[in-house]
Amino acid sequence: MNNNKVLHYYILSDSIGETAQKVAKASFAQFPNVTTVSHKYTFISNHETLQSILEDANEHDGLVFMTIADAELAKFAEKYCIKTGLICYNLIQPFTLEIARRLETEPSAISGAQYELSEDYFDRIRAMEFCLAYDDGKDPKGLREAEIVILGISRTGKTPLSMYLGTLGYKVANLPLIPEKEVTPILYEIDPKKIIGLTNSSAVINKHRESRMKEYGIGTGSKYASKTRVNEELEYAHKIYEELGCPIINVSDRSIEESASIVMEVMNLPQRI
């Protein structure tokens, strides 16, 4: 591998460039040792701006990840790339052209159309506020109204997973499981199909807890971060999961996005945003 090579890449969008950024990230993730320089240009709305960006990209021999809804601007970029050999793909265009052909219509050419505000917007805000209000067992009444109830012992990642699912539009309540604290009876009244029990290997939980203790300025050797204690808590959690008959997700080695995707699959939840 040519390790000295630095690759420039360009995110070009007539909206916020989120889609192009995702594709760039997924592409470069295939090359863990690559050194990149990123350039991001959003809300591009005219030929002059677009041309000067493309010229800059060409000078750096950049890779261009583009989402441009305006057909004129898209064609302009395409022509420039054919002429110069600049590598540039308009990521949505192959699809929008095909959809237009099938529907016998034209695309709206509205940039950022996926972010249009609607009732969904308010629903999503309500979901995020819900997750915040019912985080960490703050109020057991939330368990009834929640679409997803997440259970787990300390440091299994309940809060980040709930918050992330909140940004996707789901009302999540999460509840910590602590052997010394009886769980609320409401847990046994609600539909177990909306409950998810998180688990992880005791070694990973241990590591998370030790790192947290370090943040708090507490050295190793606390009961909270001991292996015996973690195993005891995990055993308790699994006993509860069994009683409830809820699905269990092992979050070990999984990113927040991956865990969220598994929750949605297990619960058969439709994509909201």
Place this chain on the structure above:
Amino acid sequence: MNNNKVLHYYILSDSIGETAQKVAKASFAQFPNVTTVSHKYTFISNHETLQSILEDANEHDGLVFMTIADAELAKFAEKYCIKTGLICYNLIQPFTLEIARRLETEPSAISGAQYELSEDYFDRIRAMEFCLAYDDGKDPKGLREAEIVILGISRTGKTPLSMYLGTLGYKVANLPLIPEKEVTPILYEIDPKKIIGLTNSSAVINKHRESRMKEYGIGTGSKYASKTRVNEELEYAHKIYEELGCPIINVSDRSIEESASIVMEVMNLPQRI
């Protein structure tokens, strides 16, 4: 436009399909009246599964949005599509091939490589927990440690914006501005460059507040949702923004993603995830 046509689309991925989903969403957003049926297949790992999905897609004349890192599987899909005429684009492949050529190396072919766990993972969890701990002015001490401080009157969307920025890895604290309540002096001690003042048109805030009052079972006519009160609060907020010399973002008609993108641009923050 052919309004009776229903389009099937397929999200195919050897990971969670988040990138392909984004491209599909952006593409279909260009056709506001289209009726679609979505099919999502994630963690695809072998030829048999892939073939049966492609056959199903072909039967429905579907559009296939694909991100497959494994070269063998990708080639298999490509061959199938050439043979059958199925519309399918592997969204990352044009780029991974070009990057491989330039670096004189092979892609790792690890699915979901962008979700690899690392120190970033812990930083992100810490950021999300930070946003939660310092939401809604809960603890003014958070203003010092925060990377972004968001100010605004009630119903300007401080909480959802903070939570979303948290999932992107930024430590955000937000503080409500209320004319009757003096702001913490800490606000004047921190760098105004990390402060963002949110604003919106009084008509929109009014609407949000009325809808909130309705949720609480309170009819129209409350002082909180009155135009005079909203204008008075907005005036107060802008006075504070001016004193601080902080940038102001008007979130009117902007989605959470768009507002977050503008915050990052105004503050010149690097992409974290």
